[in-house]
Every structure is written in C-alpha cells, then in structure tokens.
Amino acid sequence: MSTILILLLAGCVIGATTVLFGFGGGFVTVPVVYAVSATTGTAEAMHVAVATSTAVMIVNAVIATLAHTRSGLLRREYLCPLAGFIAIGAVLGVLAANLVSDQVLRLLFVAYLVVAIADICLRRGFLARTAPADIPPMPVGNAMSIFGGIGIGAVAAFLGVGGSVLTVPLLRRRGLAMAEATALANPLSVPVAVVATVMYSLAAPATSRTGLVGHVDVVAAVALLAGSLPTIAATKRSLVKIPDHAHAIGYPLLLTVVLIAMGATIIG
Template sequence: MIDHVLPLLAFGVLTGLTTVLFGFGGGFVTVPVVYAFAQAQSGPGGDPMHVAVATSTAVMVVNSLGATVAQYRAGRLRREYLWPLVLYVGLGALLGAAGALAVGDTVQRFLFAAYLAVTIVDSVVRKGFLTGPGTEPRGLGPVTTTVGGVGIGAAAGCLGVGGSVLTVPLLRRRGLPMAHATAMANPLSLPVAVVGTAVYALAGGADAAGGASGQVGYVDAVAVAALLAGSLPTIALARRVVGRIPDRVHAVAYVVLLAVALLAVLLV
C-alpha cells in the first residue's frame, strides 16, 4: 500500500470533508478506495474487502472523534438523541464486526453495495428526508433506541461505515435539520469504529491479508496514516462551513454521495 500514499492523501481530504458534512467518518470513501488498492496488491489468501473495512474503521476512530469535538463546540450535539442509543450501537458493532469475519470477501462486498442501494432508494422514495423537517423534533422511542441501535451497530460494524447511513435518515425523520443529524452521526460512529478496529486488528494475526507488510491484523497501518494525514486538516477547515449549507442542498448532496460510493464499489 505504500506506493499508493499520494492518492490516499488526496482521498483523505475527501474523507475529512464527508466526515464533517455528512457524518460518514470516512467509511463510504475509504472502503471503495482501500478495496481497490488492496485488491491490486492482494496475495494468495488475501481478503481485500476485509482489509478495506478494517482500515475504514481505524480511520473513523480518529476522524469521528475529531469531528465530534468540533460539532460539540459548535453546539450541534443533543444528548437526548445520543444516550443511551450509543451503547446499543456499540453492542451491535461488536456483533457485526465478529460476524463479518465469518462471511467471505465477496459476500461482504455484496452486502456493502446492497446496504447503500437500499438506503438511497429509501431516502428518495420515503417522505421526510429530502423535503426537510416538517414537524417539531421528536424523541426516539425505546424500541428504536434498543433494537434499532443494535441493528445500526451490527450493519455498520460489519461494513465499516460508521452507521451514519442509518442514523442520519433516522434523525432526519425525527424532525432534525441535516446539520444536526449529520453532526450526531459522528459520536454515534465512535463505538462502531473502536469496536470494529479492535476486532479486525486482532483477527487473523500477521497473515490476515496475504502477508502484506505494514498491517496489524486486517488493518493497513500505512493506508490509515496516509488517509488521516489528508483528512484531519480538512476536518479543521470544513467544520466552519457546515451551518451555511441550505438544508435541502445538504440532503440531496448526501444521497448523491451515497450513489457515487455505490458506483465505486460496484466498478472496482
């Protein structure tokens, strides 16, 4: 992966931008990108999709933490939507990351694409996401917090995407503007990132991806460093423009970016 450092730096900038603007933590950028690079250099027995997902969760640990601090300082985080949902998301992430190791590389890639496709269709077809909040903000019910939280964490932990693709539409339909819904996706991505990184780093030992150098389990440390070098300065700059984007433009851009990520993972 070391020969791809410069391209990864560039994609790291995009990762930082999407972390702040959409709460992705980088998952929808890093997974297709790292998958393409890992596939190109994967040796016998390599699992490029596992490497991509593991690397994505490691990047999300730092990106989501940095963005969470920035959004907290901007006053966009609301405790009633984060607690105790974040606990159930973390539990689900443990189940999802462990389950991902039991499925094949091809199956995991298919699930990633299907996850994106369903979310895109749901966001466009169902009312409430693109049109904006039509009511006063509503709280999360106990079933949504518990069962929904575990489900969000499981899907995110399995696919390395932080859960924002489910939490943003969920909070959006509870009446929150995009700036607040995407802001809270960052702290909700943290347990997914921490749990997922730990599981993938400990899995498979030194031979997890065909013996590639610079890896800790399935996590590609070189790719993580390059992506963070591009993303962290971008997060510091991009946080200043979040509240200035019109709500509908913000929502449409979210769906468009999901569509681009879907095309990327299907074509590589």
C-alpha cells in the first residue's frame, strides 16, 4: 500500500510537470519507478523504469496535447517537420537501450542531466530570449528536422524522457516563448512514447514477475496515471500565467532536483 501511495503522489508531480514543462513525466517517472523497482529486487530496474516511463508518457502527452490545442499554444509549423524523424530515432534509441547494462543506462541518464543543465545555464538563448518577443521565431530547417529529429527520438527513447529532453531547448533557441516550446514538447513526445512502449513491451526481461509486460511495469504505470491525470486537468489552466523568464528558470531547477535524486541512487 505504501508503494502505491508513493506512486500516486509521484503521479501528481508528473501531471504538473507534463503541463508546465512538457516532460510527459519522464524525468520524474524514471527515478521513482527505478527506486520502487530496485527496492523490490526487480532485475534490470533501470530498464523497467525507462520502459514504464514511455508507457505513462503516451497517456499524459496525449491528454496534455489536447489541453494545449484548446489553449492555442501549439504552433503546427513546428510539428510535422520533426515528428516523423523523432519516431525513427525512437526505434534506434530502444535498440540501443536493450544493448546496454542497467548500470550503464543509469549512469548515462545522470550524465545527460548534467549535460542538459550545463547547456541550459551556460549557452545563450534558453534562460532569456535573445530576440525581442515581437520578432517571429526562426523555422526549423530541413537538416535540423532530419538530424535533430532522429537525435531527439533516439535520446528520448533511450532514457525514457520524451520529446522535452531536447525539443524544449531546440525550440526555445528558435525564438519561441517557454509556454509554446513546452506545449509543443507534448505532441512531439507521442511518437517517442508509442514506438518505445511497443518495443519495450516486446522485450524479454531478465526475470518475470506479476505486472510486467516485457520491461513495462503495468501496475506502476496505472498508479502513476491515477495521480497524473487529475493533476493535468487541474494544472492546465495555469501555464499561460507564468512569466516567461520564471518559466525558463524552473526548467533547469527541476532537472537539478532529479539529478540529485538519481545521483543519490548511484552513491547508495
């Protein structure tokens, strides 16, 4: 019962971060499911965490996308060029994840967090928009759509963190407001989530237990969604009220909290 309560509370956090940052829950889901799986002695706990994260992401990203569609924050000209190539990259990401050990996957998750936080804080264009708000954002070119999309899909599926992992920084530096960039991250997470969940559910885990379908922990996913879906409904109206600069600062701050949590699992 205590485990289910932890997952429900984590689901509430996941719902809020899905709407506010376009995470789809990945950056929160992975550490929580990893901790729960590791304490129960589940083999390949990190693989289970990543796979379960992508399953949760399907529902959360679709619901958040519908909410953002009604809010008018989605800029469709940025969706089509990237979505198909992100799906291709997701296939490569899952194949790569299934080739590495649990420990390597966990270390790479932490390493990516370090790189992402450093990139956001040290490189211009994220914490503050470099162009005035009245200047139209730059489009995503063909080369960036192909190579950027495949790279985004591969990293996102490999780590179980959805489109936000790279799309928010990319779109932010194209000149979009944080509200628009994080809104777009949700529909761009859908191809990653669908492709990765199907492939992870077909994987052969090292050991089997009740509730596991391949690497996907169905029980944990349902508990997380029970907490996240009501929170998405409650949070969706607040997004446009957050000042752009404060919204941008919140992104690396949340990643730092996740980094500390995952770092503690390695030290422990």
